[in-house]
Amino acid sequence: MRVAIFTDTYLPEVNGVAKTLGRWVNYLESRGIACRVFAPESGDDSEDKPDRDFVHRFYSIPFLLYPELKLAIPNPFQIRKALREFEPTIVHAATPFNLGLFGLRYARKNNVPIVASYHTHFDQYLQHYKIQWVEPTLWRYMHWFHTDCRRIYVPSPSTKAYLEQKGMRGLEVWSRGVDTELFRPVSDREKILHKWNIPSDSFVLLYVGRLAPEKSVDVLLRAWHKLPADIRSRGRLVLTGDGPLAEELREMLPQNGHMIMTGFVQGRELAELYGAADLFVFPSATETFGNVVLESMAAGTPVIGAAAGGVLDNVQHNRTGLLCTPGSEEEFAAAIERLYRDGELRASMGRNAREYAEQQSWEQIFGRLLDSYRDVLEQESARVRGDFAN
Structure with a gap:
């Protein structure tokens, strides 16, 4: 052949x-x-x-x-x-x-x-x-x-x-x-967050992907602004990737000190970010698969994603993460709040996510x-x- x-x-x-x-x-x-x-x-x-x-x-x-x-x-x-x-x-x-x-x-x-x-x-x-x-x-x-x-x-x-x-x-x-040896839960979360100037007690919401309209990044930003004040004060929204919306998002950074843009990150550094995050939030409804979703799950980080396309195929609602109606910032905000307030459920979903990824x-x-x-x-x-x- x-x-x-x-x-x-x-x-x-x-x-x-x-x-x-x-x-x-x-x-x-x-x-x-x-x-x-x-x-x-x-x-x-x-x-x-x-x-x-x-x-x-x-x-x-x-x-x-x-x-x-x-x-x-x-x-x-x-x-x-x-x-x-x-x-x-x-x-x-x-x-x-x-x-x-x-x-x-x-x-x-x-x-x-x-x-x-x-x-x-x-x-x-x-x-x-x-x-x-x-x-x-x-x-x-x-x-x-x-x-x-x-x-x-x-x-x-x-x-x-x-x-x-x-x-x-x-x-x-x-x-x-997914490479479950590379993407795996981390034991040095504080050290990883320090590298990105993120306080160790932060509640970290991670997005990885192209910063573009078809990825519904706007839904994520609107969901962030709908979160209760106590979550936003402790929270950090980490956007990893690049694309046509990057410049517009960078202009927002001075007004939103709780948003971090990392640019392109890959390899071990990316795997560490997945593992250090509390939640992976991915509002894109146009995915044919969504590799980043599986990478996050391998790192033991629950996914909050759009109930569409490849994300729907991988995320088991209420088991490895939560699925939301595409485009609904209200549902994304509610899902984030739910898992913020219920640490036990969040940890259980993280374990289930890792178990699922190990089978892929x-x-x-x-x-x-x-x-x-x-x-x-x-x-x-x-x-x-x-x-x-x-």
């Missing part, structure tokens, strides 16, 4: 898709399966050096709906040469856009089976950017692109159901795991995906034999 992956985001980018694909490539290589990744150029060449032998990079421009995501401007000659030398036996399109189109064209022209993975509800982003009129065209394109895909991998049951309602077929759940093994998840690849190849082989016999 030789796998060619076409994607609009890859390591060292810090989003969930890039990290997942990076883990997948590492898993395949650990099984002796050769890979080639076709991705936009990286913003940090020094971090990119370890993967240069199998990652082909292309000049890129920011994507309208998601500027941190890059749309590659592919070099057809470079792609054709690389694919001709590599001769992939299966193509995986992790994007339906520019690079994905090259993967699709190669698969069709050379009779190589192609699979796809769906990562982002771009249609749900449209309303936040006031271009809802694009949606019918987007779905026509999505149906056309995926017509020849043998499997379309989706990250959660809710995403599968959503796409089925849109008329998509051939869907299969490819879930996500990357090894098992990737093993199932590899089996699916093999099944696609076996079906292709059977089809070719049948065509030959006829």
Whole structure:
């Protein structure tokens, strides 16, 4: 098996898709399966050096709906040469856009089976950017692109159901795991908070993700202002991430001394923040999975999230966290207050969250995906034999 992956985001980018694909490539290589990744150029060449032998990079421009995501401007000659030398036996399109189109064209022209993975509800982003009129065209394109895909991998049951309602077929759940050795409860909370100039007796509400309209950060801020004065006086709202709303939020910092913006944080430092927080509050209703939710749960921190999308698939209401109506700052504020006042319930939810996360093994998840690849190849082989016999 030789796998060619076409994607609009890859390591060292810090989003969930890039990290997942990076883990997948590492898993395949650990099984002796050769890979080639076709991705936009990286913003940090020094971090990119370890993967240069199998990652082909292309000049890129920011994507309208998601500027941190890059749309590659592919070099057809470079792609054709690389694919001709590599001769992939299966193509995986992790994007339906520019690079994905090259993967699709190669698969069709050379009779190589192609699979796809769906990562982002771009249609749900449209309303936040006031271009809802694009949606019918987007779905026509999505149906056309995926017509020849043998499997379309989706990250959660809710995403599968959503796409089925849109008329998509051939869907299969490819879930996500979490590194429970990295993301785990902490024993040095006071030291971690001190690093961020947060008093040790603070009640810490953490948000991790893109600071953008589609993540409903405004709901979180309105919920914060609805909290009783005693909670806000002790509370600290920690926003981790970056995005188009970052500058506007930074302007609010002088007026709100209880809000901390950390910028991008990753690795051990991010894991420590999850573990040191009292609650993880995530109002986004547009997630296909929500990796950050699972990371928080692995750290033993209960989640207060929107009852929609991938968050709904992972958070067990009243067991590992609380689910709120999307967009309802009143419900988010009430949920925060409930868990602030009931420390025993909060601790119980944290233990349950950790227990749930420990069952989400990357090894098992990737093993199932590899089996699916093999099944696609076996079906292709059977089809070719049948065509030959006829």
